[in-house]
Amino acid sequence: MEKKVINLALAGFGTVGTGLARIIQENEDWIERRINKKLVIKKILVRDLTRIRSFIPGPEAVFTDKVEDILADRDIDIVVELMGGLDTALRLIQKSLENGMHVVTANKALLAEKGNELFSLAHERHLGLYYEGSVAGGIPIVQTLKNSLAGNRITSLTGILNGTANFILSEMTSRGQDFAAALNTAKELGYAEADPTLDIEGLDAAHKLIILIRLAHGADYPLSVLPVQGISGVKRTDVALAAEFGYVLKLIAQVREKSGHLQAGVFPALLPMDHILAKVDGPFNSILLKGNAVGPIMLYGQGAGDLPTGSAVLADIMALARDKARIDNTGFRERALPKAHILEPDLAVSRHYFRMTALDKPGVLSAVSGVMGEHNISIAQAVQKPGPEGRDVPIVFLTHRAPLKAVLQALRVIDEFNFITGPTVHYRILK
Amino acid sequence: MEKKVINLALAGFGTVGTGLARIIQENEDWIERRINKKLVIKKILVRDLTRIRSFIPGPEAVFTDKVEDILADRDIDIVVELMGGLDTALRLIQKSLENGMHVVTANKALLAEKGNELFSLAHERHLGLYYEGSVAGGIPIVQTLKNSLAGNRITSLTGILNGTANFILSEMTSRGQDFAAALNTAKELGYAEADPTLDIEGLDAAHKLIILIRLAHGADYPLSVLPVQGISGVKRTDVALAAEFGYVLKLIAQVREKSGHLQAGVFPALLPMDHILAKVDGPFNSILLKGNAVGPIMLYGQGAGDLPTGSAVLADIMALARDKARIDNTGFRERALPKAHILEPDLAVSRHYFRMTALDKPGVLSAVSGVMGEHNISIAQAVQKPGPEGRDVPIVFLTHRAPLKAVLQALRVIDEFNFITGPTVHYRILK
Numbered sequence: 001m002e003k004k005v006i007n008l009a010l011a012g013f014g015t016v017g018t019g020l021a022r023i024i025q026e027n028e029d030w031i032e033r034r035i036n037k038k039l040v041i042k043k044i045l046v047r048d049l050t051r052i053r054s055f056i057p058g059p060e061a062v063f064t065d066k067v068e069d070i071l072a073d074r075d076i077d078i079v080v081e082l083m084g085g086l087d088t089a090l091r092l093i094q095k096s097l098e099n100g101m102h103v104v105t106a107n108k109a110l111l112a113e114k115g116n117e118l119f120s121l122a123h124e125r126h127l128g129l130y131y132e133g134s135v136a137g138g139i140p141i142v143q144t145l146k147n148s149l150a151g152n153r154i155t156s157l158t159g160i161l162n163g164t165a166n167f168i169l170s171e172m173t174s175r176g177q178d179f180a181a182a183l184n185t186a187k188e189l190g191y192a193e194a195d196p197t198l199d200i201e202g203l204d205a206a207h208k209l210i211i212l213i214r215l216a217h218g219a220d221y222p223l224s225v226l227p228v229q230g231i232s233g234v235k236r237t238d239v240a241l242a243a244e245f246g247y248v249l250k251l252i253a254q255v256r257e258k259s260g261h262l263q264a265g266v267f268p269a270l271l272p273m274d275h276i277l278a279k280v281d282g283p284f285n286s287i288l289l290k291g292n293a294v295g296p297i298m299l300y301g302q303g304a305g306d307l308p309t310g311s312a313v314l315a316d317i318m319a320l321a322r323d324k325a326r327i328d329n330t331g332f333r334e335r336a337l338p339k340a341h342i343l344e345p346d347l348a349v350s351r352h353y354f355r356m357t358a359l360d361k362p363g364v365l366s367a368v369s370g371v372m373g374e375h376n377i378s379i380a381q382a383v384q385k386p387g388p389e390g391r392d393v394p395i396v397f398l399t400h401r402a403p404l405k406a407v408l409q410a411l412r413v414i415d416e417f418n419f420i421t422g423p424t425v426h427y428r429i430l431k
Numbered sequence: 432m433e434k435k436v437i438n439l440a441l442a443g444f445g446t447v448g449t450g451l452a453r454i455i456q457e458n459e460d461w462i463e464r465r466i467n468k469k470l471v472i473k474k475i476l477v478r479d480l481t482r483i484r485s486f487i488p489g490p491e492a493v494f495t496d497k498v499e500d501i502l503a504d505r506d507i508d509i510v511v512e513l514m515g516g517l518d519t520a521l522r523l524i525q526k527s528l529e530n531g532m533h534v535v536t537a538n539k540a541l542l543a544e545k546g547n548e549l550f551s552l553a554h555e556r557h558l559g560l561y562y563e564g565s566v567a568g569g570i571p572i573v574q575t576l577k578n579s580l581a582g583n584r585i586t587s588l589t590g591i592l593n594g595t596a597n598f599i600l601s602e603m604t605s606r607g608q609d610f611a612a613a614l615n616t617a618k619e620l621g622y623a624e625a626d627p628t629l630d631i632e633g634l635d636a637a638h639k640l641i642i643l644i645r646l647a648h649g650a651d652y653p654l655s656v657l658p659v660q661g662i663s664g665v666k667r668t669d670v671a672l673a674a675e676f677g678y679v680l681k682l683i684a685q686v687r688e689k690s691g692h693l694q695a696g697v698f699p700a701l702l703p704m705d706h707i708l709a710k711v712d713g714p715f716n717s718i719l720l721k722g723n724a725v726g727p728i729m730l731y732g733q734g735a736g737d738l739p740t741g742s743a744v745l746a747d748i749m750a751l752a753r754d755k756a757r758i759d760n761t762g763f764r765e766r767a768l769p770k771a772h773i774l775e776p777d778l779a780v781s782r783h784y785f786r787m788t789a790l791d792k793p794g795v796l797s798a799v800s801g802v803m804g805e806h807n808i809s810i811a812q813a814v815q816k817p818g819p820e821g822r823d824v825p826i827v828f829l830t831h832r833a834p835l836k837a838v839l840q841a842l843r844v845i846d847e848f849n850f851i852t853g854p855t856v857h858y859r860i861l862k
Contacts, residue, residue: 023724027582033649034581036764132579138725140571140579148563148571150465151458151745218464276731279710293454293742294569300707300729311724314582326757333467 012082019306106133112207130316138308152291163283164199201230219340351429357422443514450737537564561747569739577762583722594714595630632661650771782860788853
């Protein structure tokens with residue numbers, strides 16, 4: 001006998017938890033029409049029981065500050081982990097699975113760090129561990145990779161996966177703000193947290209990329225070896241110069257497949273204005289995929305927020321509620337995914353943007369372009385801008401395609417010249 | 432005991448059938464890694480057994496020109512209907528379901544016309560009737576509506592669903608071609624069929640919209656009452672004038688929900704250049720959805736073609752192969768979906784574009800704008816263009832938001848004026 005009620009325990013009742021509870025209440029009849037079951041929030045785990053809440057779910061919901069109250073409740077079908085953080089969330093998910101409860105989570109950091117062991121545990125117990133809300137808010141990328149594109153080999157995936165970083169870069173582009181001012185605007189508008197480190201240093205995007213690599217390639221790419229560069233060092237000058245050349249600077253998370261090896265990383269890059277991701281502005285996220293059958297596919301939507309992420313979490317809950325016997329956590333049959341074959345990040349080939357700061361004296365351009373030539377880097381465009389009193393002039397080079405390794409070697413040589421008066425700025429250009 | 436082979440019968444071996452067979456062969460190991468089963472094409476139904484084929488699947492595949500050879504084969508798990516057309520395909524799908532076989536189809540016309548009875552039949556037999564390939568090629572819109580956005584009420588859905596029409600309009604926009612020339616280009620490049628009627632008259636987009644309305648709203652909207660306007664009447668002049676005002680003309684399929692009622696239609700419309708769908712060019716498709724939780728979501732990809740559509744068909748096959756007991760054809764629990772509550776199409780409110788052709792004499796602008804005023808239509812912009820020898824000058828009005836009904840009434844009055852020398856052209860403007 002199928003039961004007609006699905007009991008949920010919410011662990012965490014912040015932005016996303018509250019959003020989820022609101023949607024479940026507002027769309028109750030609609031949800032029942034689709035799954036023929038009633039979703040009931042039975043327990044809510046919070047840190048502070050005395051805190052005043054802006055929204056309280058139905059009368060069945062009991063607030064608690066003890067994890068045991070959830071784990072010991074044999075009526076709970078699905079534990080929804082929305083606390084974030086690593087240790088407590090890890091223990092909660094492990095214990096829930098060990099106790100036979102399905103788990104839905106939006107915890108990207110935890111899945112990036114401990115995904116393989118958690119998916120193995122869920123696999124052994126034949127339980128769901130679902131996570132649509134962990135990547136790109138309401139955009140259905142997890143489902144798309146697990147099911148809709150399942151018959152494709154994904155040859156490349158390029159994402160704008162962090163709304164905070166994208167908002168900051170959009171502000172710097174459209175208003176000419178510097179990084180600090182744009183970050184402040186983001187904080188004022190609620191797009192950046194008090195401590196924005198994870199977002200602006202690219203770590204949040206890295207967590208999401210690890211999850212997407214697992215889904216797209218069925219491989220475990222250790223977070224510790226993923227090259228990650230954030231946007232905290234991005235200068236207004238480079239954003240403006242990029243625009244002059246017809247490019248926009250974005251924080252990109254990318255994985256490409258080359259003969260079974262994966263080339264991945266998170267880095268700021270210049271995108272041509274007519275690139276399909278160039279117009280993804282403000283707090284929006286977007287993912288461009290290429291599959292060997294489907295060709296290019298792009299998904300776009302809000303990458304965060306109470307209701308968009310709540311929508312994704314709800315989709316996972318409904319999938320489990322429809323049929324708890326049909327579990328597909330990773331999209332692959334293995335108990336544990338194999339380690340990724342990793343292509344040396346330095347072997348990545350792309351076009352490049354350089355901005356050198358040099359004394360304005362004869363021979364500078366020739367010396368610098370000479371070093372480029374020695375490293376087999378072909379220059380597509382070079383512009384020397386007038387600087388203050390002839391000192392510290394910016395010299396911008398856009399190159400043709402060259403391996404990152406050669407570029408970094410050339411940069412080391414160039415930055416040794418005594419006429420180079422500041423560190424050279426370097427970004428990749430995506431086509 | 433689960434069996435390790437899934438036997439397929441392909442009914443139809445044209446573009447999509449061949450593409451599907453190619454992907455199944457090329458990605459064989461990848462598919463098995465995901466579903467732990469081997470997909471075997473056992474029968475292929477074709478009209479002409481003597482025709483030379485560009486691609487032949489593995490040795491297990493037997494070609495036949497008799498439907499009975501498929502229906503009588505008790506080893507077939509899934510019948511993949513890629514014949515197109517109505518009568519034969521309908522009988523094949525009905526018989527397949529009656530014989531206990533799952534069905535995957537990309538036949539949008541059939542699902543639009545006979546969807547409700549076919550889904551009822553599949554529901555009664557607990558069999559899958561899957562159709563990801565029927566809408567927007569490789570874009571995972573069916574899955575997204577059925578599962579990922581299942582907890583959302585969809586408040587609006589706006590799609591560019593026909594690649595042929597979109598290619599033609601893109602050519603008219605970018606190269607200034609007239610309709611006939613752009614259609615010829617489309618034919619030469621293989622984007623338009625010899626008889627392009629279904630594509631250019633909006634019927635193909637209408638079929639897809641009916642399917643999307645079913646998925647998004649759980650309602651049966653009869654094709655016969657859907658307002659459909661194609662692009663065969665679109666003039667180069669209007670494409671050029673739209674561009675001058677900052678708009679691009681697209682063939683739009685749209686459904687909006689207003690208090691439980693649906694307002695739907697297929698029509699050419701002006702989109703502002705910065706609209707997220709305005710940059711969808713050539714043979715690409717795109718769908719912009721708004722859900723009451725997820726907010727706006729956009730999906731983009733190739734709307735047709737052997738491999739993109741093959742990718743979608745393969746996703747359906749793999750979903751059934753993974754678990755044939757877990758069937759979800761419509762995304763709703765009912766045996767038959769209820770009839771849609773339809774909002775009178777004339778009540779649609781939007782901005783409007785008019786181009787009148789008038790004699791160049793005093794009082795014309797005042798008379799025309801007077802009629803607009805009487806019908807409560809407020810003018811946002813008006814431009815009178817110089818015409819040949821002062822005759823037949825084009826007068827363009829862009830209005831503020833007004834109901835379609837008032838606009839059509841005003842147009843009837845205006846076209847009665849004796850100084851109006853040709854039929855007035857009218858398009859909606861989407862914001």
